[in-house]
Amino acid sequence: MLFIKSDPSKNKELPALSENTFLRYFSFAALYVAQGIPEGLLWYAIPAWLAMNGKTPAEIGSYVAVIGIPWSLKIINAPIMDRFTYLSMGRRRPWVLFGQLGLILSFLSMSLITDPINNLPTLMVLGFIVSFFEVSQDIAVDGMAIDILPVDQQARANGLMWGSKTLGISASVASGSWIMSNYGYFYAIVSFSVFISIIILVPLLLRERPGEKLLPWTKGEASKTAAKIQLHSWKVIFKSLYKVFFLPVSITMGIAAFSFMVGRGLIDTLLPVFTVQQLGWADTQYSQIFATANLISGILGMVIGGFLIDYFGKVKMISIYVTLLILLVASMSFLKDYWQLEWLVIGFVIGFYTLITFSTIAIFATAMQLCWKRISVTQFTLYMAVSNLGLAGGAAIMGQLKGFLSWEYTILIYVVFAVIMLVLIRLINFDKHQKRVDELEIKFANNS
Structure with a gap:
């Protein structure tokens, strides 16, 4: 009787996003939840909390204006992501990881503000940084979706992404407001930082295309499909x-x-x-x-x-x-x-x-x-x-x-x-x- 010895490393390897429909839907939904959580807190829960603690409409308006600046600069971020990447880890995945990791670190940094009510400038600066990484993650995820979703799955994926973001916003507004009112600002920020940290496992463990590196020091190479469409010149872009x-x-x-x-x-x-x-x-x-x-x-x-x-x-x-x-x-x-x-x-x-x-x-x-x-x-x-x-x-x-x-x-x-x-x-x-x-x-x- 013949026994064929299989490569155990290949057996343990999760399918790439380009190979598995369920993982594509799951990944994009999870990453959009990760966008909705900070958006709900920054744009809705924190302004309401500031108002409850006596801040004027002008002060709250200034805060909202500052955190909104990165969203108006998306058109500047996008060509950078088309121009630069680390192809052996995927065309968009390195940027998704960059945005998600930045979200985690900047969100945790917000928890270090000891008295945010009386330290609005610091709250604005860190809120701006969180928004910057949220925008970066948003652009990268959209780019990944365009690159690997078959045409007949794009609308369904968009529905899942939109709904997931809505749920993330709703959950963070409702529970975030309650946590801030009952336990304080610090516990609200840390609680949601944990959820965002868990979600980074999705882009961390799932490759865009088969054969790519999971991490910079692991084995793998650039996908021929990704390498073929990658641009290396601003003029060409x-x-x-x-x-x-x-x-x-x-x-x-x-x-x-x-x-x-x-x-x-x-x-x-x-x-x-x-x-x-x-x-x-x-x-x-x-x-x-x-x-x-x-x-x-x-x-x-x-x-x-x-x-x-x-x-x-x-x-x-x-x-x-x-x-x-x-x-x-x-x-x-x-x-x-x-x-x-x-x-x-x-x-x-x-x-x-x-x-x-x-x-x-x-x-x-x-x-x-x-x-x-x-x-x-x-x-x-x-x-x-x-x-x-x-x-x-x-x-x-x-x-x-x-x-x-x-x-x-x-x-x-x-x-x-x-x-x-x-x-x-x-x-x-x-x-x-x-x-x-x-x-x-x-x-x-x-x-x-």
């Missing part, structure tokens, strides 16, 4: 970005995403003012309903949002979601005489944010599919920058519109931006775009 972003489908997607987010920014900014000033709600009442709506939409997005998009198609589902948003917002505008019915407004808020979440998952998945893998991080981040610009634009025009329009017509303006999105998204042709990207790839290979 920006030249490639210019070529792919100004393809017709890319431009169409950019304008569509911008228009969609202008509409969202308008309603995001309008709702708290509308419910408090027009309907007479307490600000805490709207905050609770908004939080509930986001939690519901996040869970639904995680459970069924991505699945529906993958099953029926991105363009088709975006068209359906945006059409439902148009009908929902138009109905809310026309039902002015029934605005005092609390259940109607609550239903509108939950319905609106559920459809917004489903649409956003599909838009992110669409943007991922349109990316050229050579510069996927930079291209995807540029789509996000355009979207964020639209979000800010929508917030900015709300006050101007309300200056000469009544509430029902200000709400109805959303439909204009949604219709633009609906028309443009029907022009997205993935096959045509991929053919153009393949042509760019051939030209790049011939010129190399």
Whole structure:
């Protein structure tokens, strides 16, 4: 009888992310939870805690402004990640580890502030550093998702990622606020640092592609797939970005995403003012309903949002979601005489944010599919920058519109931006775009 001796090291090796669907979904969900925890604490729990301890709106606003700076600089970070990496450990994994390790260390550093209430400058500086590493991890994880997720799994993965981040934010806001109120700031920060530290095991133990090094001193080599698409020149990165972003489908997607987010920014900014000033709600009442709506939409997005998009198609589902948003917002505008019915407004808020979440998952998945893998991080981040610009634009025009329009017509303006999105998204042709990207790839290979 013949016995074949197997290599025990290979038997113990976990599958690479490129080889295992479950591990891909699990990894991206876990890493997005790790993003949600500091975001919930920094952006929501700590400002509320500062307010409870007598800090002025100006002081709290300054703190929020400082921690938000790294998010506005994402477009600077992204090309660096496309340009530099340690390929033998993976194209994106070293950057994921960098961001996650930085999150752990900077978060633990925040716990060392002995009197954060009376030491806001230090809290701002360390909050800025935490945000920087959160942004770095976010960009790297998105890049890894684009590089290794098959097209037919992108929407489902985006649903899981979005929902996981929502759960991370909700959990850290709820439990973080409770821990700070009952035990103090130090214990809240340390408690969540432990969770973030556990999550680093995911990128630490799972390779991007088979054969790569797990750690710098272990055996392994760069994947041929990763090495083939890695760029080593700033000139080539920006030249490639210019070529792919100004393809017709890319431009169409950019304008569509911008228009969609202008509409969202308008309603995001309008709702708290509308419910408090027009309907007479307490600000805490709207905050609770908004939080509930986001939690519901996040869970639904995680459970069924991505699945529906993958099953029926991105363009088709975006068209359906945006059409439902148009009908929902138009109905809310026309039902002015029934605005005092609390259940109607609550239903509108939950319905609106559920459809917004489903649409956003599909838009992110669409943007991922349109990316050229050579510069996927930079291209995807540029789509996000355009979207964020639209979000800010929508917030900015709300006050101007309300200056000469009544509430029902200000709400109805959303439909204009949604219709633009609906028309443009029907022009997205993935096959045509991929053919153009393949042509760019051939030209790049011939010129190399």
